[in-house]
Amino acid sequence: MGGESTTRTAPRSGGASKGPAGGRIGQRLSGLAVALGIVLFIGGFAWGAVVYRPYTVPTSSMTPTIDAGDRVLAQRIDGSEVRRGDVVVFRDKTWVTNAAVVKRVVAVGGDTVSCCTNGKLTVNGKQIDEPYLPKGSLAEITNIPTVKVPEGRLFLLGDERQGSLDSSAHLTDAASGTVSRNAVSARVDAVVWPMNGMLKRPTGWETLGSLSQPGPLRLMAGAVIAGAVLVLGGAAYGPIAGLVGRRGRSRTEPAGAR
Numbered sequence: 001m002g003g004e005s006t007t008r009t010a011p012r013s014g015g016a017s018k019g020p021a022g023g024r025i026g027q028r029l030s031g032l033a034v035a036l037g038i039v040l041f042i043g044g045f046a047w048g049a050v051v052y053r054p055y056t057v058p059t060s061s062m063t064p065t066i067d068a069g070d071r072v073l074a075q076r077i078d079g080s081e082v083r084r085g086d087v088v089v090f091r092d093k094t095w096v097t098n099a100a101v102v103k104r105v106v107a108v109g110g111d112t113v114s115c116c117t118n119g120k121l122t123v124n125g126k127q128i129d130e131p132y133l134p135k136g137s138l139a140e141i142t143n144i145p146t147v148k149v150p151e152g153r154l155f156l157l158g159d160e161r162q163g164s165l166d167s168s169a170h171l172t173d174a175a176s177g178t179v180s181r182n183a184v185s186a187r188v189d190a191v192v193w194p195m196n197g198m199l200k201r202p203t204g205w206e207t208l209g210s211l212s213q214p215g216p217l218r219l220m221a222g223a224v225i226a227g228a229v230l231v232l233g234g235a236a237y238g239p240i241a242g243l244v245g246r247r248g249r250s251r252t253e254p255a256g257a258r
Contacts, residue, residue, distance in 0.1 A: 030237035037230025044223035051075055051216060053186055055089060057102050061158035061165065062087065065132050066102065071193035075215035079181030082154060083212040084108060084123070085202030087188040090156075092179050095170065102188065103156035103166050104132075104202075107149045109181075111208075115144040115168075121157075129204035132159055144168050153178035189215045 052073045060068040065087065074089050082088060086105045095101055106121060106128070107113040113123050120127040121139040130139060140161050147167075149155050155178050158164025167177035190198045198214060205211060 026237060030234040033230045033234030033237075037227040037232075037234060039227070040223045041227030041231060044220045044227060047216070047223070048073075048220045051220075052189070053089075054192075055100060055102065055186075055188075061160050061163060062102055062104070063160040064134055065104075065159045065199065066188070066191055070191050070196075072102070072188045073190050073192050073217060074186035074188045075217075076185065077187050079184040081212070082108065082181060082184055082187070083205075083210065084111075084208055085205035086212050087199060088154075088156070088184045089186040089188065090179055090183040091185070092183050094173055094175075095165070095179075100185070103158055103164070105154050106157050106167075107147075107155035109149055109151035109153055111149045111155070112146060113144065113149065113155050114146040115140040123208060126207055128207075130159075130202075131204065132200065132202065134160060137161065140168065145171070147171070147176050147178075149178055150175070152181055154181060154184070155179075187212060187215070189217050 052075055055072050055074055057066050057070050057072060058068060066072060082105055084105055084107065087102060088105055089100050089102055091100055107123050111123055112125075113121070115121045116139050117127055119138040121130065122128070128139075133139065138161070140157075147155060153175065155167045157166045157168060161168075167179070170177035188199060190196075198217065201211060201214075203211075
């Protein structure tokens with residue numbers, strides 16, 4: 001016993017834990033973050049699928065607000081929710097057969113619309129400022145006679161007034177170019193391809209009444225982005241905690257005999 005050494009060597013693993021990196025609380029929080037992130041990410045897309053419909057606009061009649069070939073998201077709405085200044089999606093077989101049409105509402109039931117006064121559209125005797133029109137263009141190239149919009153119907157124009165086949169091109173129809181509110185299925189909220197974002201508020205119409213409120217698209221996008229951040233952050237916790245732990249042990253471990 002006199003010559004037996006009592007010195008013990010450190011384990012080859014350096015004392016590293018075989019369990020998951022990071023403390024129990026950190027692991028639980030990271031798991032919770034991933035779970036919450038998945039809910040927000042999938043929920044945001046599911047919410048969007050219920051509330052919005054995608055459309056591809058085939059013509060340039062809404063230029064520069066929406067160009068030909070642009071992909072838009074339109075909120076599903078009832079015709080009773082339409083307000084002046086809205087860009088809406090509707091179907092009317094007297095305009096186009098078996099195809100959706102995208103135009104801007106410039107007058108609703110009970111309004112009197114005419115054009116032009118000093119190059120501006122006139123609704124209920126008020127000249128409307130329309131900054132969304134092509135720069136330097138008039139509100140209408142050809143004059144629109146005074147039209148009294150029947151109750152429950154809408155008068156719609158394209159933002160590219162010169163070439164748009166809109167209500168002004170259907171004035172000889174039985175309904176004087178107007179469209180039923182019930183024909184509207186959605187209101188355009190944003191151009192998503194190219195990513196031009198939310199449509200600007202048509203503030204020129206505020207003198208005639210309240211405007212439509214934007215849909216929940218920003219909230220949906222926020223939920224999807226927040227979900228992605230939480231999933232990535234939670235998934236990265238383990239590797240980051242393990243890396244930090246290894247670096248900490250390498251700095252504090254003494255250089256003793258092994």
